């Protein structure tokens with residue numbers, strides 16, 4: 001069976017940090033590279049962090065039913081998981097690690113329900129989330145408030161996931177996620 005691991009969290013909860021550590025430790029996993037219409041940050045590489053698409057290319061792919069799921073996530077920007085990206089990873093006999101927003105995660109879970117593990121990474125508190133997002137230095141005051149507003153909404157969906165992991169102390173949270181992933185990979 002083709003498995004999928006889906007990790008979601010409000011922005012700033014530490015999902016990317018945990019996913020990067022897992023990918024480095026577990027060669028069976030491969031990061032599912034999403035497509036997006038948002039601009040690349042300075043450190044990001046096309047085809048590695050995201051497939052950066054023009055709105056026109058993104059819409060053509062929607063029309064062609066190329067997405068397993070897609071959403072407009074922030075500030076009118078689209079993000080989506082390409083079916084071909086999941087297939088590319090399965091063809092390499094690896095398991096895709098899908099790092100997406102809450103709505104996208106729930107759509108993938110519904111579509112591939114027999115073979116998914118869904119993990120929600122929660123911040124210890126909303127105040128901690130605010131601090132992490134501002135210290136990361138990627139947000140303006142407006143985009144920070146937008147992300148915090150969305151975080152409150154997303155936290156209300158946490159119970160729809162198979163597992164909730166609170167990212168209080170990074171090493172502890174990472175160990176918990178890793179154990180869940182290992183158990184899921186061992187099940188046939």
Ligand SMILES: Nc1nc2c(ncn2[C@@H]2O[C@H](COP(=O)(O)OP(=O)(O)O)[C@@H](O)[C@H]2O)c(=O)[nH]1
Pocket residue numbers: 009010011012016034035038069070071073074079080081099100101102103104105
């Ligand atoms: N639905 C969906 N959401 C995605 C996808 N890829 C990334 N996201 C989500 O889009 C949001 C914004 O991502 P990004 O701009 O990279 O911000 P960051 O996660 O705060 O660094 C995050 O919540 C991601 O999980 C995708 O393929 N589909």
Ligand SMILES: Nc1ncnc2c1ncn2[C@@H]1O[C@H](COP(=O)(O)OP(=O)(O)O)[C@@H](O)[C@H]1O
Pocket residue numbers: 009010011012013014015016017018132133135136167168169170171
């Ligand atoms: N347990 C933790 N305690 C404190 N800071 C953390 C913890 N986990 C992650 N961070 C930091 O918080 C910020 C947001 O983490 P990031 O992984 O980018 O979140 P996300 O991908 O969920 O938006 C980063 O600067 C990261 O280094």
